[in-house]
Amino acid sequence: MNIKLLNLLDRNARYTNEELAVMTGLTTEEVERELREMEDARLICGYKAVVDWEKVDNTLVSAIIELKVTPKAGHGFEEVAKRVMQFPQVESVYLMSGGYDLSVVVKGKSFQEVALFVAKELSTIDSVLSTATHFVLRRYKEQDVELIGASGDDRETFLL
Amino acid sequence: MDYSKFLNPEVCAIPPSGIRKFFDIANTMQGVISLGVGEPDFTTPWKIRQAGIASLEDGHTRYTANKGLAQLRAEIAVYLKRKYDLCYDAxxxxxxxxxxxxxxxAAIRALVCPGEEVLIPQPSxxxxxxxxxxxxGVPVIIETKAENEFKVTPEELLAAITDKTKLLILPYPCxxxxxxxxxxxxxxxxxVLKEKEIFVLSDEIYSELTYTGKHCSIACIEGMKEQCVVVNGFSKAFSMTGWRLGYACGPAPILEQITKIHQYAIMCAPTTAQYAAIEALKNCDAEVEQMKEEYDMRRRLMVSGFNRLGLTCxxxxGAFYTFPCIKSTGMSSEEFCERLLLSQKVALVPGTAFGKSGEGFVxxxxxxxxxxxxxxxxxxETFLKSEGIL
Structure with a gap:
């Protein structure tokens, strides 16, 4: 495992292996090997772009759904979590502490589509006791990336 | 109106930066990618900003003592001791x-009498x-050499010393x-300095930014503390350029006179910045380390990049600059920078901006x-290819 590499890729997954090598002081071969090992061990689970989808299509919506769930004996929350995560509309599923159990991030083409998905697919699951849907109105920061107000470089072009 | 009769000819005689015109072109061009700026891109760590804000909320809006807040001076003393093993009385x-x-x-004004010579290593x-x-004072330039890693050697020093030499400026990390x-x-x-009794003004503003070992101050060398003023500050290490805060340390009789100049010219350093700086010294080692690691990665990337392009680097x-040699292109530093700017809109600073001996470097x-x-x-890379160099 190489924390430095992970930190760099966490920031920008598109650095080339050559760049990663120079920045970490490893050889390109070492970087390739480390990455392969971390991918195999599922420390690195994927590489994705941070897209501001609102700019692509402003009708797209996402919502955070709070689920209260009856845990199954012997399976806890995992069984229902596994069921919920099968839906392609579901972007992420977390087990939460506090007032509810599962937090589910759902994406859809419209408010209605997401609302219907919750009503038809999530609330009908046996062990789901209740749902609460919170629509995302605006995303300011996503995965460490500022989506709004990212200020330009206001330093003077030259400062000796 | 002829203003020259009102102006001090000594001031008028100071040449404006020779590359001002070049800078002006760069500043008006659109889409320029600059590598020209000499200040951190990081915003001051939040803790420090918060301490500044808190000081305003608490109503600390008056002058401080001329020398600076007693608590800040005490923290500076602790910091210098733990970081560089320097012992100064707050x-x-x-x-x-x-x-x-x-x-x-203020240090130069306190130390140098008219006609006395000041040794200045360049590029700096x-x-x-x-x-x-x-x-x-009379500047006497010591031209440091790339093959000596731009250090001042005892030979160069001896060759520059005359019986009028008063002070050596020591700008390292450079x-x-x-x-x-x-x-x-x-x-x-x-x-050499002890033997010839030359006083030293050691500008150690980049002391936190050394990448291959720990910074060593000349004041740590046996017998030198008595013969030098160390200058340091918050701009580079803590990314606090806009707060305008630094400090000078030295023997009490010297500091007393420097303080006199400061007292009459300035009164005291900005109060808000001083409160913020206390937090910087006490609680921001981790933030400083993080910024330094980031600089280090960029440094490696840039050095390897220039060398790959055949510009020996x-x-x-230390500090946060690379100084690649562009002699292989056959161009002068200014010519290189100007053509690169006009052709590919990349702004570098010609080495000659930092003294004649910077020729051949950017x-x-x-x-x-x-x-x-x-x-x-x-x-x-595109530029070098278009010039037929690569």
């Missing part, structure tokens, strides 16, 4: 100033020569060369994101 050996710049100016930061002239003077190097010149051991700052640096290097 009571009368530390003065808080408006950036390192004011400390340099641009203020030493004008400050010396304004104090009536802007623009990235050169550092290690303990052995300092010991060698200290011998030694490893800069300064590229790595106070930029990795993506920015990579884009600039790609454009430089």
């Amino acid at each position: 009571k009368d050996e530390i003065l808080v100033t408006i950036g390192g710049s004011e400390a340099i100016d 930061y641009v203020c030493y020569e004008p400050m010396t002239r304004l104090a009536g 802007n623009p060369t990235g050169g550092v003077m290690e303990r052995e190097d300092l010991e060698k010149i200290a011998k 030694r490893e800069p051991k 300064r590229a700052s790595y106070c930029y994101s990795i993506e920015h640096i990579a884009r600039a290097l790609a454009r430089i």
